[in-house]
Structures are given as structure tokens and as C-alpha cells.
Amino acid sequence: MQNRNNIDDCKFSIHRTTLANGIVLLIAENPTADIIAAKIFVRAGSCYENPEKAGLANLLSAVMTKGCDGFSSLEIAEKVESVGANLSIDASTDYFLLSLKTVSADFAEILALSGLLLKSPTFPEKQIELEKRLAIQDVRSQKEQPFNLAFQEIREAMYQNHPYARSVLGTEASIHSINYKDLVEFHQNHFRPDNIVISIAGRVTAKTAIEMVTEVFGDWPLPNTARHVLDLPKISIAPKSCVQPLNTQQSIIMLGYMGSSINSPAYPVLKLLSTYLGNGLSSRLFVELREKRGLAYEISAIYSTRPYPASFIVYMGTAPENTSRAIKELGQEVERLSQTELSPEELQTAKNKILGHYALGKQTNGQIAHIYGWYEILGLGIEFDHEFPQLINQVSPELAMTVANSYLKTPYLSLVGPGEAITLID
Numbered sequence: 001m002q003n004r005n006n007i008d009d010c011k012f013s014i015h016r017t018t019l020a021n022g023i024v025l026l027i028a029e030n031p032t033a034d035i036i037a038a039k040i041f042v043r044a045g046s047c048y049e050n051p052e053k054a055g056l057a058n059l060l061s062a063v064m065t066k067g068c069d070g071f072s073s074l075e076i077a078e079k080v081e082s083v084g085a086n087l088s089i090d091a092s093t094d095y096f097l098l099s100l101k102t103v104s105a106d107f108a109e110i111l112a113l114s115g116l117l118l119k120s121p122t123f124p125e126k127q128i129e130l131e132k133r134l135a136i137q138d139v140r141s142q143k144e145q146p147f148n149l150a151f152q153e154i155r156e157a158m159y160q161n162h163p164y165a166r167s168v169l170g171t172e173a174s175i176h177s178i179n180y181k182d183l184v185e186f187h188q189n190h191f192r193p194d195n196i197v198i199s200i201a202g203r204v205t206a207k208t209a210i211e212m213v214t215e216v217f218g219d220w221p222l223p224n225t226a227r228h229v230l231d232l233p234k235i236s237i238a239p240k241s242c243v244q245p246l247n248t249q250q251s252i253i254m255l256g257y258m259g260s261s262i263n264s265p266a267y268p269v270l271k272l273l274s275t276y277l278g279n280g281l282s283s284r285l286f287v288e289l290r291e292k293r294g295l296a297y298e299i300s301a302i303y304s305t306r307p308y309p310a311s312f313i314v315y316m317g318t319a320p321e322n323t324s325r326a327i328k329e330l331g332q333e334v335e336r337l338s339q340t341e342l343s344p345e346e347l348q349t350a351k352n353k354i355l356g357h358y359a360l361g362k363q364t365n366g367q368i369a370h371i372y373g374w375y376e377i378l379g380l381g382i383e384f385d386h387e388f389p390q391l392i393n394q395v396s397p398e399l400a401m402t403v404a405n406s407y408l409k410t411p412y413l414s415l416v417g418p419g420e421a422i423t424l425i426d
Contacts, residue, residue, distance in 0.1 A: 014372060014382050015206040019214060021222045022194030026372045026382060027209045028201035030365055036107040036202030037365035040114060041377040042096040044190035046170075047163040047230060055139075055170020056178055056186055057091035059131055063183065064089050066127035068113075069120035073127065076113065085110045089117070091168060094307055095377050096190075101366055104203045108212050115216035118191060123183045135175050142169065146416045150252040150315070153242040154414035158256050158311055161233045193220045194227055199373030201365040235309055241413040243422050250297055251323040251417030252315065255331055257408045259312040262305050262378060268391035269403040270312055273337060274303035276350035278314055279357075285314060285333055295326045307378050312407065320421035331411060337404035341397040355389055 015027045049056045065087070066073040080087045085102040087110060098118060102110045142148040152167060159165035169175075198217070200209050237258050260266040278285045278301025290296040299316040314334055318326040342350075362368050375384045415422065 013206075016376075016382055017206075017210055019193070019218060021218065021220055022192075022196075023213070023217055023220070024197045024376055025210065025213050026197070026199040026369075026376060027204070027206045028199075028365075028368050028372065029205060030201050030368060031203045033365070034104050034203050035101060035365050036104050036200065036204050037101040037369045038099070038107075038111065038114070038198060038200045039366070039369045039373040040098040040100075040118065041197040041199070041373045042098075042118070042191060043195040043227075043377065044096040044186070045092050045094045046166060046168045047093055047232070048190055048228065049163070049166075049186075051161075051163075051166065052174060053170075053178055053182055053186075054166050054174040055135060055168070056174075056182055057096060058168050058170065059128070059135055059175065059178055060183055060186060061089045061091040061096065062131040062135070063123050063127050064117055064121045066131075067122035067124045068116040069122065070116065071113070073124070076117070079113055080110065083109070087114065093164060093168060099366065099370075107202075107204065108215075111212055112216050115220075118196075119217075119220055121187065123180055125180060128178075128180060128183065132175050132178065135169060136172050139167070139169050139172055139175065142167070146246055146248045146250070146252045147315075147317075149244055149246065150254050150414045150416040151313075153244055153416070154254050154256045154313065154412055155311065157240055157242050157412050157414070158237075158258060159235060162235050162308070163232060164306070164308065164311075189228060192223050192227065193217065194222060197373050197376045199369040199376070201368040201372075232308065239410045239412045242415070244414075244416045245419045245422055246416050248417060249320075250317045251320050251326070251415060251421045252317055253323070253327055253330060254313055254315040254414040255327075255334065255411040256414065257312040257334075257411050259303060259310045259407055261308050261310065262380065263307070266403050266407060267305075268388065269395050269400055270303055270407060271305075272347075272350055272354060272392055272395050273400060273404060273408070274301045274312060275354040275357075276342065276346065277301045277334065277337075279353060282349070282353075285316070285330070288333055289316065289326070289329060293329065295322055295329065305378075320418050323415070323417060323421040327413065327415070334408050334411070337408055338401060341401045344397060347395065347397055347400065351392055351395070355392060358389065 013029055017025045046057045065076055083106040087100045089098045098114055100110050100114055156165045198213055259270045276284055285299045290299055295318050297317040302313045304310045316330055372382050
């Protein structure tokens with residue numbers, strides 16, 4: 001076992017330890033409330049799937065709680081609910097996540113159950129078929145929602161053969177093709193101790209947490225095979241328009257620009273520009289296009305935190321008759337970032353907003369456990385929690401304009417709306 005880092009926060013200390021089998025353990029001692037939360041991250045998101053089996057990680061997350069060594073689905077549910085605990089499993093693009101929260105006295109018991117779920121799921125055949133049917137229903141539902149349809153179109157256009165082009169849910173065809181063997185193989189390949197980060201926050205000492213985690217996970221053997229390393233296709237940038245007719249009462253417009261990964265110096269700048277443009281009622285897009293010009297029913301910006309280049313998207317919902325004008329003026333607002341420097345006051349307001357939201361996102365033990373585990377699984381380390389505010393504060397008007405010129409120029413367009421609105425586009 002190796003202790004590498006202790007980071008002191010104004011409220012608590014963060015301890016980082018690596019177990020003998022490669023599991024990284026993070027502990028935030030926070031005795032404020034008698035609650036312990038844990039986030040167990042696994043390098044096993046949808047990026048690790050074969051394209052023809054898209055949706056495999058998501059299906060695995062649904063079936064994993066339906067049976068494990070020694071417990072049926074009902075017994076697992078009763079074990080969690082009998083102590084008022086919370087336990088959930090989710091799959092995202094970049095990682096797989098088990099979340100749990102209990103009062104301190106019950107933490108060891110639910111952690112032990114979590115260990116069984118992760119190490120020895122049984123994947124009951126009936127539950128697989130049931131969850132496949134539910135997943136297919138989710139896919140069909142997504143196709144009926146204008147925002148999701150527009151987002152899928154622009155994602156596929158921007159990422160082509162890269163896994164980021166695919167929905168975590170998969171497709172109807174890919175879900176149909178998934179079977180018990182696929183789940184077992186995916187689990188065997190990716191659920192291994194050197195792919196695991198366990199982040200714990202709450203009323204527990206580092207010593208006690210290490211003992212509990214070692215008791216549950218310390219006997220998980222490290223395979224003889226090398227850990228899977230992603231070798232993903234290069235993303236080529238070739239902006240184009242995707243137009244999808246749909247019988248809706250508004251047009252959904254998305255403009256997409258290829259941004260950077262979280263490891264890039266441009267990341268904090270783009271994060272700040274996204275906040276300036278589309279975060280909240282005082283944002284540039286809301287004030288200019290909704291309040292002043294009455295063009296938008298809804299309007300915002302999205303820039304995700306990713307280990308690979310992330311899409312920078314601005315979107316709005318508008319009346320069908322305003323579609324052509326809205327596309328033009330939405331693009332102009334983004335383009336202004338590369339033509340005119342933000343004033344120091346505008347930039348400072350955006351900094352205050354993003355850093356305020358960042359601080360508010362670390363109020364509960366669950367949030368604390370998540371952010372440190374998230375940074376660790378992304379390869380940034382727990383130190384990034386202190387580095388991020390510093391990086392934001394260092395952004396100058398000149399740097400913001402330089403990054404906008406590099407990344408926010410020619411956009412992809414995704415448009416979903418009624419046929420008469422689409423035909424009016426210039």
C-alpha cells in the first residue's frame with residue numbers, strides 16, 4: 001500500500017492511497033454530518049465498447065444490481081432499503097460509476113455489498129432481456145424529443161467514427177445483439193482493480209476507510225493481462241449542416257464547435273466562455289437573444305469536461321418563423337468573441353459565476369466524493385481541484401479572444417423543426 005498525497009482543504013483533508021492490487025483510494029474526512037458517501041469509478045464507459053455492441057456499458061449498469069454472488073435482485077434491494085441507504089449504478093461515455101450513501105454505522109455493510117456487485121455480478125438471463133426491452137424503449141423515446149434528436153445529429157456529424165458520436169444508450173440494433181456472453185466478457189476485461197478509483201467522503205477517518213476498503217476489495221486479484229488502453233480514431237473537423245424535419249411547435253438550433261480536452265490549456269478558457277455565453281439569466285445569449293430580441297424560448301451553452309476533445313455547443317429553441325434569423329444571430333453572438341475582447345468587468349462577472357457554481361458543487365459528501373474521484377479517473381489527480389480556480393482566474397481578455405479565434409470559428413449546424421421552418425433557411 002502506498003500513500004502519495006494529502007491535500008488540506010479549508011474544511012477537510014484529502015488522503016490518496018494506492019492498494020497493493022492497484023485500486024486508488026481517496027478519502028475526504030468530513031465529520032460535519034453522520035453520513036458517508038462513496039463513488040466508485042471504473043474505466044469502463046461506452047468509449048470501451050465495440051460499435052456493434054453500443055449500449056453494452058449502459059445495459060451492464062442496469063443488470064449489475066439484479067444479482068450477485070449470494071444475493072438475488074430482491075435481496076439486494078432489501079439489503080439497501082432496510083438501512084435507508086442509497087445505491088445506484090450508471091454508465092457514462094468515459095467511465096462507469098457506482099454511487100452509495102449511508103449513515104456511518106451502515107457504511108461497511110453497504111460497501112461490502114457494493115464489492116460483491118462489482119466483483120461478482122451474475123447477470124440473470126431474464127433480467128438481461130427485461131433491461132434490453134427498457135433500453136430500446138429509451139432509445140425510441142429519445143428519437144421523439146427534438147433536443148435529443150438535434151444533439152444526436154450534431155454529435156454524429158462532429159465525431160464520425162469516434163465513440164463520442166454514439167449515445168450511451170446504443171441503438172435498437174446494437175442492443176438487440178447484446179447477450180449474456182457480451183456482458184461477462186466486458187466485465188472480465190474492464191472490471192479489474194487497477195481500473196478502479198474509490199472516493200469516500202464523510203464521517204470516517206482515513207485509517208478506518210482504508211481498513212474497510214481493504215477488507216472488501218483487497219483480495220481482488222490483479223489479472224496477468226495488461227490493462228486495456230484506448231486507441232481511438234482521430235477526429236477530423238469538417239463542419240456541415242444536419243437538418244431533420246419533425247412535427248414540433250418550435251425549431252431547435254444547435255451550433256457546434258470542436259473544443260479541447262480537459263488536459264489542454266484551452267480548457268479553462270473555453271469553460272469560462274461557455275459560462276459567459278450561456279449560463280443563467282444574465283448570460284450573453286439569454287440577454288441578447290431572448291430578453292432584447294425575443295428570439296428564444298430557451299437558450300444555453302454546453303461544454304463538457306472530457307479526456308478527449310469536447311464539443312462546444314450553443315443552442316436555442318425558437319418559433320418556426322424565426323428559424324433563419326435565429327441561426328444567423330446565434331452564430332454572430334459566438335463570432336463576436338473572436339472579434340471583440342470582453343471587458344474586464346464582463347470577464348470578472350463570468351469568473352465569479354463559474355467559481356461560485358464550482359464552490360456550491362462541493363457542499364455534500366456525495367459531491368465531494370464525486371469531484372475528487374472524477375478528477376482521478378480522468379488522469380488529472382486530486383490537485384486539479386485547487387488548480388482549476390487558479391486557471392480560471394488567470395484568463396485575460398486577450399487570452400479569451402485568442403482561444404475563441406482558435407476554436408469558435410466555423411460551426412456545425414443541427415436543426416430540428418417543422419418542414420415549413422426548414423424550407424425558410426437562407
